Amino acid sequence: MSQGKNVGIGMPLKWPYPIRYREETEVSADVLVLGGGLAGCFAAISAARKGLKVVLVDKSCTIHSGAAGTGIDHWMGCPANPASKITPEQYTLSPTETFRGGYSNVIATYIMARDSYDVLLELEKMGMKVRDTEDEFKGADFRDEKTKLLFAYDYENKHCVRIWGTGMKPALYRECKRLGVNIYERTMVTSLLTEGGKQGARVVGATAVNTRTGEFYIFKAKASVLCMCTPERLWIFSTEWTGLVGRDGPPTNAGDGHAMAWRAGAEFTMMERSDHEEWGGSTGIGSMMFSSGSSFATWYPCSIVDANGKEIPWVDTEGKPIPTISQRTHPAPGQDFFSLVLGGGEGGTSSVPHLIPDLAERIKKGEFALPLYADLPGMPQHERRAIFGLMVGQEGHTWAVYRNLTHAGFDPDKDLLQVYELAPAPPGWRRLRYGGLAHDWDLKTNLDGLYAAGQQIFDGCGASHACSTGRWAGNKAAEYAMRADKPVLSREQVDSEKARVYLPIERSDGIEWKELESGIAKVMQDYCGDTKTEELMNIGLKSFSEIKQAEASTLCARNPHELMRTLEVLDILTCCEIIIHASLARKASNRWLSFERLDYPEDDPPQWRKWVTLKLEDNEVKVDELSLDYYGSLKESYEAHKK
């Protein structure tokens, strides 16, 4: 078979797209949606349904862009479905689930808990498959026979739905098109425009650059919704691991939204929280995590056996041994309901039954022999098919995993797939866990005209969260746009952004983005790693300010694609600075935020039980605080803002 040689290796190729650096296109909208992932598409759809002129700008190709672009399998946080035995209030405030010692975004969680079933039905109408219409799983413990919905994790309480999520982005994309949303793809938003060009003023639009032609865009809008997800490439970088080593997010989610909102004066919180990578030793960190055996997430509740076929025992959420497979999916009498909470952190992975926590030590003592395997053949037939066939098949990356493994001859009825996830990641390999924009019940930020949704807001995670908050923010932005004054842009602000954006293509000898990105990652590992001190973090900030003046001021890009990566790394640098500022501001350790300060070891002392917020004011970092219960009363606030 001809493998299609890498034609270009060694010889320069002509850039395939026309080059239009600095040429301007101006576009106006009522509602401008920035980022075309789950939250962005839903925001655009809900604003378009109100009959407004909606423009959506996406750095990637909207049909498959964003963290869910290759699929998802769990629709979490769906207690409003008819088969659920728990209420949205229980779900939102459950101490072992989402609430996490109070360090939880209760507003967004509650919006999700209330709305996500309705949102799921909308996705079904758009053409995504959500139930077992062929009755393949008829009679399975995890199926609700009436609705034909399939559930994951807690089969008793049924609040997490298994879905055919590879169809989600294509369905949303088609719906945006159908409703006349004007989509600009391969267009990287670089900055927010504010009234009078002032930091902290009303947001009236954005600038962008096309990642193939280099053309410059000026978007003008009455209201904007920021939906660019969370930064993925902060502490770790290597070109030899897949996907630029985003733990599981795509490389396009580089924190641009965080950086541009920061520069515009928007307020952030939870930015000090980061978790140590859990899966450093699995087959190629990140993107391959579902192609090997596991008992976790997509592979839940698969049995794991050792090299001699001896089963690894499971324990329940309280650490008690549970000998049967069915106990992994049913809480014991008197125990709280459970599901894997994506933003789990401390208490997160243990919020579901799991393998014995001292497995590594017991392997060392000789009780279990390596390697370990996922024992699909030992699982009941419905479970086996749900894990390998539905979940592996629909989860991100796994359409290809199912295809590649079965083509290679793997048969879940007969074969044990090796487990690779035991080796811990190296020290300092961390991941930002959900710091983002602070917001009110309208999902409005502190800036007029700027709304946000999905993982752009703090403590946001998951598809149902992104879709539900996206829909909500789109509605609220539309309402604002209907009563807002005409937006007026500052030409001076546009010109200075334009000058900044094209600097890298004007230079010819300096460093390229990859070197800067690895340098930034090293600073983060060294000075904002697993343990933090005032001295270390101040050196970190000093390093960044030196790097900005020296190396980063020599960045070069040879074409619009590299220009995109170069601008991303500058945004990554800004995100890292926000993280260090936030980490300096919290002078106390906090297990709920996976935040360890050597110089302030006391865990979660009462005077620090609050959100630390920060923003730029006249280009100075301004630290403030917010009480943990700032969301007020759940039901009343929800009803008052739903309308």
Place this chain on the structure above:
Amino acid sequence: MEKACVTPNLVTPNKPVIFDANVCNGCNRCVEVCMSDVFMPNPEKGKPPIILYPDECFYGGCCVKECPLHDKGAIRLNWPLMQRVRWKRKETGEHFRVGMLNPPPPNTRPPA
């Protein structure tokens, strides 16, 4: 008009997908749906796209999924060697690996 040029990066692994030039018709659908813009269209019409930025591949396989000729093998996702997992047949204890020579016959059961 200003000019831009490029040389493909020599990084490893550098072949996230493998095209079969005998099957691929150069329609460039895979170029359009790639979330990371890894490819560029081949300057020669009708030929498979060129892999320009292999290290930016997310290995989600959207390019394969959307290719109208994927079942004929026009494009396949090529896991790097370090990610080619192993498995063991429970009954017989035989060992297998993605990428091995003389693999077992493919399992043709479609997903749910």
